[in-house]
Amino acid sequence: MIDKELLDILACPICKSEIHLRDDRLICQKCRKYYPIRDGIPVMLIDEAKDLK
Amino acid sequence: MKSKNHNVLRVYRTKAQAKESYDKISRFYDYFAGAFEKKYRNMALERCNIKRGEIVLEIGFGTGHCLKQMAQSVGENGKAYGIDISSGMLEVSKQRLEEAGLLDRVELQCEDALKMPYKDNKFDAVFMSFALELFDTPEIPKVLAEIKRVLKPNGRLAVVSMSKEDEDSILLRLYEWTHKRFPQYVDCRPIYVKQSMKDAGFGIAHREKVKLFGLPGEIVICVKSS
16 A cells, blocks of 8 residues: 555656545546556556556 | 766666666675675765654665665654666565565655656655766766755755766776676766766765775765755
């Protein structure tokens, strides 16, 4: 699980704005993209970002 | 002084190659590079003076020796973050931190330092041990700008790196030749450490020259002015 402290410091690597946790994904509303969480570790690589539907 | 950078060698391997080779050597890294780096990374950590309760970040944590010390220094109320491009290194570090019982105050991630997923003004200190010289020449100012962005005002950056400052040594030239000839094995190369940090707009708080088995090195502590 991602703790609150980590969520508070994390930002979208593309636009650096706030990200939100939803259904085990980290979402950037501004870029309309999401980042996966694997083994409890957020994978915030631009190559791994997927488009929100 | 900026023009001096044309003397700095380029990095002749891609990031994907770097990730692959560091993944491969992660289990053995300490046996050959570890001993070479230990003394100076400890010196740099000491100069960085990490205090209890601080939020700190290491870029390129490798096998996690420094991150362990950083996690001890910040104490229970602080937090040590670490990013590395190699997932193999992440596994090795995770194990080390788990054995030390420090995992609860550490966050490890596989990231590219050029595009850090952190908000502005979040860290009290950023630490880089033999990592800045792994970035290609045009990337170095970008990495430093990114570090400046995530540091709090008055936050400090500590770097220990191979240095090109004392240019004329046969050993250094031999090293640079090896870097050009065997980029996949010798991927770091000497850079202008203090000057790069100055160019990025940091204030220099401390700088010392060291010798790394005869090769010139620099330890520089700089500050993001508020």
